[in-house]
Amino acid sequence: MADLSVEFSGIRLKNPLMVGAGPNTMNFQTSLDCMKAGFGAIVIRSLHTTHLDDHKESSRGFWRIYSANKNYKKSLYSFQSTGAPAQRVHKNVPPGFGGAAVMPTLEEYTEEVYKITRAAKDYDCRVIASTGWCGARLSDEEVWAAEAKAMTEAGVDAIELHTGPSPATEPGRFITVDPHKYLEMPIKVSKQASNLPIFPKIPADCCDTIGMSAFAQKAGADGVVPVTRWISIPVDIENEKEPVWRGPGIGGPWSAPIMTGFVFRMRHADQPINYVGGGPVGGFPDSPPVTVPIIASGGVRSGADVIGYIMAGADAAQTCVQVILEGVGAGGRILKEMSDWMDRKGYQRVSDFQGTLKLVGNKDVLSIPQWQPVIDDSLCNGCNICVKSCYNHAMSLVDNKARVDDSYCEGCRTCYYVCPTNAISLKG
Ligand SMILES: Cc1cc2nc3c(=O)[nH]c(=O)nc-3n(C[C@H](O)[C@H](O)[C@H](O)COP(=O)(O)O)c2cc1C
Known part of the structure; x- marks a missing residue:
């Protein structure tokens, strides 16, 4: 039977499938459900402390399925929300979508994360905290440091920096405009405050994801997580406006092939990937390939999606929307699809096919x-x-x-x- 375990940044995962930060890991109970379902790691719903004494009513969130077909299984779909601030990992936050809730303090949040990390030991599941900013309110050095320290004390295995804001908002582009302030600073400050691996989440929307991943690597990131949600404007043509406000963040299967391309291009940033008229075009000789671990995020709904990401060069992959829609059982199904494929192909370990994807050159196309x-x-x-x-x-x-x-x-x-x-x- 295939061995699905992977190891990177000093962390061993029993398999490369993670639940991405979001409603699936919004509190102890939902996180426990994910652990029981067999995921190799979970990323806890992002902590959004703007000020350390933050403890106020959060705004209402909006949530909707966006699909061309009533039955999402039969068409490309996505899940949108503007609701990140409304829901936090905390015992007082009821499970379920929408609705306002009291935002917990960092201490309250840490207490809940501690419970999650204790439980994770029984399920051989790694726990990754997600710290940082939310929306237009940006964390400062003191907040990044305090959150990294608190999460380390809570016993997590790694820290994902929410440098790609969720819900997807304009500040995503700040990363490209001033990467020192919005990417390098959070990485350095978090690393000073914690000895854990630090993985910044790099947005795709409004951001040069490939270039910023290389930048994060240079700034000391132990790995990168491309990407978070994308801004979307689904227009309600009857009311002639966007049906929900603020350009809700969107994830879902449509993004998997796009993000798989990003992962491949990160690993091969210095090489041309296009052949036009028989000659190589593109490649950025000054852009170093990303060599640190890549944890892909975007559109994973099947074993094939995870395998594709890994063949393109990722070390692990997250899934979020699929688990919202299918339930935590998606984990076991996706892992079985992976393991069946490995058995069929004769692969014993994930490393047997990691980064093996090769592009077809023009001269070979005709022989396919x-x-x-x-x-x-x-x-x-x-x-x-x-x-x-x-x-x-x-x-x-x-x-x-x-x-x-x-x-x-x-x-x-x-x-x-x-x-x-x-x-x-x-x-x-
Ligand atoms: C409703 C919802 C809430 C989310 N909340 C967070 C969050 O708190 N922190 C974060 O880093 N990403 C958040 N995300 C982004 C996901 O973790 C993931 O990166 C994105 O949805 C793309 O993956 P997917 O296509 O598998 O959903 C959220 C996504 C959705 C749909």
């Missing part, structure tokens, strides 16, 4: 085997949809049945997907 459409005449009703959708003009109708001209077909599979009668199958 292509899909070929095969028409079942008994199912083809001559609707012409495949003909219209084939931008290579490889499809035509002959005697009211679809026909493929192999010399034009490049195996894009569009005809297969658009055929309403399933008359087209694919030969590999």
